[in-house]
Amino acid sequence: MTQNSPAAQDSQAERNPHAVQVSAEQQASPSTQTSRSSRSPEEPDTLPPDIAVRARRLLVELVRPQLRGYALLVTLLAAFGLGNAIGPVLIAHALDSGIPGAIAGDSWALAAPLLAFVLVTAASGVFDFTSTRLTGTLAQRLMVTLRRRLFDHVQRLGIGYHERSTSGRLVARQTSDMENIQIFLSGSLQEMAIGLSTMTVIAVALAVMDWRLALVIFAGFVPLLWVSIASNRAQRRNQRRTRTAIARVIVHVVETLGGIRAIQSFRREEANELRLRQEDAAYRSATAASLRNVGWFAASTRWIGNLSMAAVLFAGGWLVIGDGLQVGVLTAFLLYVRRFYGPLDELVQAFTMYQSAQAALEKVTAVLDAEPEVVEPVRPVPLPAAPGPAGARPAAEGAGPTGCTAAGDDGTASASAGRTVSFAGVSFSYAGGEPVLRPFDLTIPAGETVALVGQTGAGKSTLVKLLTRFYDPSEGHIRIDGVDLRDLADAQLRRSVVMVTQESYLFGGTIGDNIRIGRPEATDAQVRAAAEAVGLAPFIARMPAGYETDVRKRGGRLSSGQRQLVSFARAFLADPDVLVLDEATAHLDIPSERQVQEALATVLEGRTAVIIAHRLSTVDIADRVLVMEHGEIVEDGAPTDLIAAGGRFASLHEAWEESRA
Numbered sequence: 001m002t003q004n005s006p007a008a009q010d011s012q013a014e015r016n017p018h019a020v021q022v023s024a025e026q027q028a029s030p031s032t033q034t035s036r037s038s039r040s041p042e043e044p045d046t047l048p049p050d051i052a053v054r055a056r057r058l059l060v061e062l063v064r065p066q067l068r069g070y071a072l073l074v075t076l077l078a079a080f081g082l083g084n085a086i087g088p089v090l091i092a093h094a095l096d097s098g099i100p101g102a103i104a105g106d107s108w109a110l111a112a113p114l115l116a117f118v119l120v121t122a123a124s125g126v127f128d129f130t131s132t133r134l135t136g137t138l139a140q141r142l143m144v145t146l147r148r149r150l151f152d153h154v155q156r157l158g159i160g161y162h163e164r165s166t167s168g169r170l171v172a173r174q175t176s177d178m179e180n181i182q183i184f185l186s187g188s189l190q191e192m193a194i195g196l197s198t199m200t201v202i203a204v205a206l207a208v209m210d211w212r213l214a215l216v217i218f219a220g221f222v223p224l225l226w227v228s229i230a231s232n233r234a235q236r237r238n239q240r241r242t243r244t245a246i247a248r249v250i251v252h253v254v255e256t257l258g259g260i261r262a263i264q265s266f267r268r269e270e271a272n273e274l275r276l277r278q279e280d281a282a283y284r285s286a287t288a289a290s291l292r293n294v295g296w297f298a299a300s301t302r303w304i305g306n307l308s309m310a311a312v313l314f315a316g317g318w319l320v321i322g323d324g325l326q327v328g329v330l331t332a333f334l335l336y337v338r339r340f341y342g343p344l345d346e347l348v349q350a351f352t353m354y355q356s357a358q359a360a361l362e363k364v365t366a367v368l369d370a371e372p373e374v375v376e377p378v379r380p381v382p383l384p385a386a387p388g389p390a391g392a393r394p395a396a397e398g399a400g401p402t403g404c405t406a407a408g409d410d411g412t413a414s415a416s417a418g419r420t421v422s423f424a425g426v427s428f429s430y431a432g433g434e435p436v437l438r439p440f441d442l443t444i445p446a447g448e449t450v451a452l453v454g455q456t457g458a459g460k461s462t463l464v465k466l467l468t469r470f471y472d473p474s475e476g477h478i479r480i481d482g483v484d485l486r487d488l489a490d491a492q493l494r495r496s497v498v499m500v501t502q503e504s505y506l507f508g509g510t511i512g513d514n515i516r517i518g519r520p521e522a523t524d525a526q527v528r529a530a531a532e533a534v535g536l537a538p539f540i541a542r543m544p545a546g547y548e549t550d551v552r553k554r555g556g557r558l559s560s561g562q563r564q565l566v567s568f569a570r571a572f573l574a575d576p577d578v579l580v581l582d583e584a585t586a587h588l589d590i591p592s593e594r595q596v597q598e599a600l601a602t603v604l605e606g607r608t609a610v611i612i613a614h615r616l617s618t619v620d621i622a623d624r625v626l627v628m629e630h631g632e633i634v635e636d637g638a639p640t641d642l643i644a645a646g647g648r649f650a651s652l653h654e655a656w657e658e659s660r661a
């Protein structure tokens, strides 16, 4: 899958060559940064206060299906910890009873504890191996589930979310954050569990052997606990900072690659390098703080461990002299102190990874918690049966349309009669901003071709983004044949309404695959017919492998006009009820545009269509023209009538005619 979030970034950068610079500047200035994050709660830099709780809930949810595996793992780890801890007891026994026994002639007295020691360590090895494998398997399963869940969710988050948040951040979630969680789950978690279980078992063994010496060791716990809590608190902060800093580095790299053309043509390389250096410095400083903390913690725990050792030796020596404590027990205690504090180093490392994984999981949780703004209905309403002359266009489920107009192998004209589109009391504003569309009503009868014209920023694209349900209207309803878009199943909506825009995104694969994207089951003949209808066929004929030619990354092998024609072929093949064209011919030269228009004349017959175009030649094929201004439809009528009336469209048309002359 090469076409995930960077893809969106790619096309975004192409559409707006300044996008990269703008966002770079926004991030550089702290004031805009704040205002930006306050506007978009999904920006993961501002995590909600209860995120730790929600991250934990997510973890529980992920672990639950594997509960049996985890129970087995805990048992294995406990057994391993026990095996680890029992060694010194056996050594102590060999020293205190085995050697005297052997001297007295009973060699078994020495051999038995040593044999037990060998067996116990062998069993420990088996537990170690099994638990390591099991840990790996469980971690892998959890990661696959989480990765899939995140990917699916990100794909389903509305266009609104993607327009607001940088795709680099989403890439960071999928890469570096996932990696951190993975490292913790498949390594550090096990070290942590082994360390903790070993320490617990040893603590019990110590208390049983000699409670006075045990108390001496336990006393070391008080400063240890204090150091741990202080370090934990600092480390949590540090890890959050590190996660954010590395995400920024990734954002910068992703944006640079996505906007590489703009960067090279505006010679932004140096400024970009400087920015990367700054991001790197921030990352370094965050990491340095974290490393300082680890170092400080490791040094203090080791020092506490050594002090404990000295204290045990001192108190133990005293007890041996005065109280007859056996030397073997003292030896066991000294061995235990090492084993007791030994795992601490690993525990510290593991704990750092834990903090890092926790911070990463919080960030992933924040993305998973973002609600898609456009949601599929639970109980979708089907569209009424298609009224097309063929009558065979399945309205729902499975199989694609039987006949494709331009691409139809039967050569008939339109298979669809289109559907009636109605806007009732619709108004819209982007995420809490100014109103972009003022409340309006509009009915487009089935089969009508409507041209939407008006100056830049008037709201034309916004209107069709509502019709394709990239956004839901702030107020009012949009219906297709009487069914609210919000009640339509996604699959039916996407089959019924298709939009072609000026950014034609091509995915890796063959040109044939790219045309087939909206209708994977189309036959080769249908694909060819679609390509012929839009005038793409002659170009394909000249390519090395024809329809099997790989288009390379983002269709790099094709000119932008050719890419545009691929988009058209896709839309024609998809055979929708309602076709929306937003500046779809902007990249075409005049002959190609004319060819597409001729094709359109056939394709649009009987189909409902909304066409946005600055080049008014498209209007020639429209039955009706809507003129938009500042989010309002200010003129509505047949082109000839509007020209005759001498309003805004008339002057637009006049200017257009003059420019052509």
Ligand SMILES: Nc1ncnc2c1ncn2[C@@H]1O[C@H](COP(=O)(O)OP(=O)(O)OP(=O)(O)O)[C@@H](O)[C@H]1O
Residues within 6 Å of the ligand: 163, 430, 433, 436, 454, 455, 456, 457, 458, 459, 460, 461, 462, 463
């Ligand atoms: N994703 C967005 N978030 C916030 N505001 C937006 C967004 N997209 C568009 N706008 C704003 O909505 C208004 C209408 O934009 P729209 O893209 O609909 O214009 P348009 O008529 O299609 O213009 P053009 O002819 O230049 O394509 C503009 O003022 C624009 O700034």
Ligand SMILES: [Mg+2]
Residues within 6 Å of the ligand: 460, 461, 462, 582
């Ligand atoms: Mg537009």
